Amino acid sequence: MTLLEQPENDIAERIVEHVRNGTTDLAPSELRVPISHFISEERLAREMELLRRVPIIIGRGSEIPDSGTFITREVMGVPLIIVRKGDGSTAAHVNVCKHRGGRVEEDDAGRKRFFTCKYHGWSYSRDGGDLRGVPYDEFYSNVDRTCHGLTQVKVEEKHGFLWADFSNNQERLIDDWLGDEVNAQLTSFGLEDAVIVLDKSFTHDINWKIVLDGAIDILHPKFLHPHSVGKMIATNTNVWMDYGLHGQVFSPRVKMEKLIADGEQINGAWRLISCNLFVYPNSMVIHAPDHVEQWTVWPDPKVPGRSTTQIRFLAAPEHIGDERMEARMAKSWEILEDAAVNEDWPMELNIQRGAEVTPGGTFLYGRNEQPCQHLHRQLARDLDGAE
Ligand code: FES
Ligand SMILES: [Fe+2]
Numbered sequence: 001m002t003l004l005e006q007p008e009n010d011i012a013e014r015i016v017e018h019v020r021n022g023t024t025d026l027a028p029s030e031l032r033v034p035i036s037h038f039i040s041e042e043r044l045a046r047e048m049e050l051l052r053r054v055p056i057i058i059g060r061g062s063e064i065p066d067s068g069t070f071i072t073r074e075v076m077g078v079p080l081i082i083v084r085k086g087d088g089s090t091a092a093h094v095n096v097c098k099h100r101g102g103r104v105e106e107d108d109a110g111r112k113r114f115f116t117c118k119y120h121g122w123s124y125s126r127d128g129g130d131l132r133g134v135p136y137d138e139f140y141s142n143v144d145r146t147c148h149g150l151t152q153v154k155v156e157e158k159h160g161f162l163w164a165d166f167s168n169n170q171e172r173l174i175d176d177w178l179g180d181e182v183n184a185q186l187t188s189f190g191l192e193d194a195v196i197v198l199d200k201s202f203t204h205d206i207n208w209k210i211v212l213d214g215a216i217d218i219l220h221p222k223f224l225h226p227h228s229v230g231k232m233i234a235t236n237t238n239v240w241m242d243y244g245l246h247g248q249v250f251s252p253r254v255k256m257e258k259l260i261a262d263g264e265q266i267n268g269a270w271r272l273i274s275c276n277l278f279v280y281p282n283s284m285v286i287h288a289p290d291h292v293e294q295w296t297v298w299p300d301p302k303v304p305g306r307s308t309t310q311i312r313f314l315a316a317p318e319h320i321g322d323e324r325m326e327a328r329m330a331k332s333w334e335i336l337e338d339a340a341v342n343e344d345w346p347m348e349l350n351i352q353r354g355a356e357v358t359p360g361g362t363f364l365y366g367r368n369e370q371p372c373q374h375l376h377r378q379l380a381r382d383l384d385g386a387e
Pocket of ligand 1: 102122
């Protein structure tokens, strides 16, 4: 996987200039966000409504590799059966029986032609979720099979990710939702065939936006992670690329700062730059030398001060079994886990507690905090009609 070297733009040059001058990209103004947005049930309900009408990443196509395979997964409180159909395309059925609401499939994963509810034996086709079998159907006056199929959720596969759209907007394509720049970036990461090499989930009593803020924040590495991440990634020296709904922040490695401070020539600047692609509304994708790191942060559907963060490492299939690569990925996880578990999440738990005792205040995002500003400005556009 190679980071997209973008001959058509000058990101690497801009970063080198920022390092030389001690500058960074700046937003036009600072931003204040009401603290109530992190603790309010009413706000959460509107955010959930937003997440249910835009495409969101719910998995990887490699989790259902062959025709007929399926996984079950709860997404924002909705139980889904996600299937690889006979023709190789994907579908998602709501895992709720149309008889009296039983779970139609209880296994986490498998391969089946039909899903059969254990309660009274109604069965549904794998591909379309159509109602097929109704035991004792002579005792129902009129079970029209064409309108008793499992409820469908639109799912599209792109860049190896499964994107669900609970609004079932058939006109909106993932290509258009992501736009040319995000598509180009994700293509350059080689994600189409990448497989999951690490999969961790963490549920915390922290609002989802505080977790995301921490994940895309560029102003904290040297303060909160002085002995690990802060020694690798520079703080407050960034290029921000606004891709509309989405965006990407590029940061120099500390090594570049050192080379420039020592008056060394910078050759191959891209090797000394890390980047974090924010995919609105709740994911980010980080390109690392050996793998790609994906975060998706899920609000608890009912509790504003709770969320679940899924972190996955994705890698080219040829890295599987390569001991050197696996050791490097394990080391990356060790560093990330230490920073997250011992530094980020304790900080964020305290922020959440603090928010609950100062609900009338605001959080302040400086002009140099572009990624977090972007998240909150876009949410304000979608939820408050802000400009
Ligand atoms: S609830 Fe599923 S068959 Fe009755
Ligand atoms: Fe951090």
